Structure formats: C-alpha cells, structure tokens
Amino acid sequence: MELRHLRYFVAVAEAGSLTVAAEQKLHTSQPSLSRQIRDLEDEIGARLLTRRARGIELTPAGRAFLDHARVVLSQVEAAARGTRTGVPCSRQGAFGGGLAW
Amino acid sequence: MELRHLRYFVAVAEAGSLTVAAEQKLHTSQPSLSRQIRDLEDEIGARLLTRRARGIELTPAGRAFLDHARVVLSQVEAAARGTRTGVPCSRQGAFGGGLAW
DNA sequence: AGTGTTTACGGCGACCGTAAATATG
DNA sequence: CATATTTACGGTCGCCGTAAACACT
Numbered sequence: 001m002e003l004r005h006l007r008y009f010v011a012v013a014e015a016g017s018l019t020v021a022a023e024q025k026l027h028t029s030q031p032s033l034s035r036q037i038r039d040l041e042d043e044i045g046a047r048l049l050t051r052r053a054r055g056i057e058l059t060p061a062g063r064a065f066l067d068h069a070r071v072v073l074s075q076v077e078a079a080a081r082g083t084r085t086g087v088p089c090s091r092q093g094a095f096g097g098g099l100a101w
Numbered sequence: 102m103e104l105r106h107l108r109y110f111v112a113v114a115e116a117g118s119l120t121v122a123a124e125q126k127l128h129t130s131q132p133s134l135s136r137q138i139r140d141l142e143d144e145i146g147a148r149l150l151t152r153r154a155r156g157i158e159l160t161p162a163g164r165a166f167l168d169h170a171r172v173v174l175s176q177v178e179a180a181a182r183g184t185r186t187g188v189p190c191s192r193q194g195a196f197g198g199g200l201a202w
Numbered sequence: 203a204g205t206g207t208t209t210a211c212g213g214c215g216a217c218c219g220t221a222a223a224t225a226t227g
Numbered sequence: 228c229a230t231a232t233t234t235a236c237g238g239t240c241g242c243c244g245t246a247a248a249c250a251c252t
Contacts, residue, residue: 002104006177019205032244053252055206060187075172075176079166079169080144082165082169120231129219132218133218136217136234152232156231
C-alpha cells in the first residue's frame with residue numbers, strides 16, 4: 001500500500017464517483033483509478049465501496065477506512081511541514097494542519 | 102512522498118547505516134536506497150541525516166521526522182487490519198498495533 | 203440508450219541492480 | 228587503505244491513457 005492509494009480512495013469517497021474523482025480531483029484517467037482502488041481493496045482484504053449505476057457508495061468498511069486515510073494523509077502533510085519549518089508537532093493545529101501528537 | 106519513503110527512512114534510522122538497512126532490513130540495493138532518501142529530503146526541504154565515514158547520524162529534523170514516520174506507518178497498518186477485521190480503531194492497542202484514534 | 207465501471211493493451215516513466223567514482227578517517 | 232555513500236547507466240516492472248466491452252437503470 002502506498003499513500004497514492006489513500007489519496008485516490010479519499011477523492012473517490014468525497015466525489016461519490018470514480019469518473020468525477022478521476023477527472024475533476026485527481027486529473028488522471030478513470031480506468032487507472034479503478035485499478036488502484038481495486039488493488040487497495042485486494043490488499044486490505046475488504047470491499048470498500050459498492051459500485052452502483054450512478055456512482056459509488058461506501059461500505060461500512062469503506063467508511064471506517066476513510067476516517068483512517070484522512071488522518072494518515074493529514075499527518076503526513078503535517079510531518080513534512082513540521083520537519084521543514086522546525087515547528088514541533090504539538091504546536092500544530094488539528095486537521096487541515098494535522099493532529100497534534 | 103509515498104509510504105515507501107517512510108519505510109526506508111525508518112529502516113535507515115534504526116540501522117544507523119544505509120548499507121546495513123538496505124541489505125539486512127529492506128533487501129534492496131544500497132544505491133537505490135540512497136536515492137530514495139535523497140528524494141525524501143528534497144521533498145521535505147530539510148536534511149534528515151548527516152553522512153559520516155561510518156554510517157549515518159540523524160539531524161534534529163531527522164529525529165523529529167522519525168517520530169512522525171513511525172506513527173504514520175503504525176496507523177496505516179492498523180487501518181488495514183482494523184478495516185479488514187471489522188474491529189473499530191478505538192479497540193486496538195497502542196503501537197505495534199497502532200494508536201487509538 | 204445512456205451513464206458509469208471494468209477489461210484489454212501498448213507506451214513510458216520510475217525504481218532497481220551493477221559497476222565505477224568520490225569522500226572520509 | 229578500508230569502509231561507506233554517491234553517481235552513472237541499462238533493464239525491467241508498474242502506472243497511466245486510449246479504446247472497447249460490460250452492467251445497470
């Protein structure tokens with residue numbers, strides 16, 4: 001698993017559609033995104049979203065994983081910025097700037 | 102940045118050497134590892150370790166980032182396992198099993 | 203039929219491994 | 228001079244994009 005998978009999954013969950021997430025949020029092709037999400041589900045070993053005729057819907061597992069993914073991504077960003085600027089993590093605000101830890 | 106960079110950096114920090122980390126922990130080539138660490142430093146915008154004649158040493162920024170990286174990696178693992186098994190994150194032990202969040 | 207996702211397939215970029223070069227004590 | 232890291236250089240694997248096929252309403 002790579003951060004790319006988390007970024008892709010969050011975008012899909014927020015857009016509610018593979019097509020919309022690919023074109024408007026990730027600026028990649030929809031088939032490529034479909035493959036990455038499939039790979040993520042295979043690695044986790046659980047179905048994260050149900051494919052419907054009009055977009056997708058999150059499974060319970062998908063909703064749980066979405067929370068995890070958001071936290072991880074925000075913390076990665078906070079780690080990079082905090083390390084770069086020398087600001088200790090405990091001084092950073094929660095979410096959008098990462099959690100304090 | 103990808104999780105690969107975090108995994109590589111943690112291995113190097115724990116081994117205290119690019120060579121040892123590459124051969125014994127990551128089972129990859131040392132030059133490839135060297136490049137990935139360099140890329141990570143470039144993206145963060147800070148030197149994470151000082152190259153010495155006998156292995157490496159962490160900079161203050163490196164020590165800070167190491168803490169971040171460990172937390173992120175453990176949370177990613179916890180997210181995957183928690184989602185797979187259906188166990189809510191709050192029921193998982195801290196470290197080695199990820200933090201509760 | 204129309205929207206949306208999946209599968210098939212070729213191209214290209216990035217990581218990787220080997221080998222040579224550089225640095226440090 | 229020995230150890231360790233960096234740079235150079237091909238090879239190969241995987242991601243990406245286009246096109247066609249499939250599913251559902």
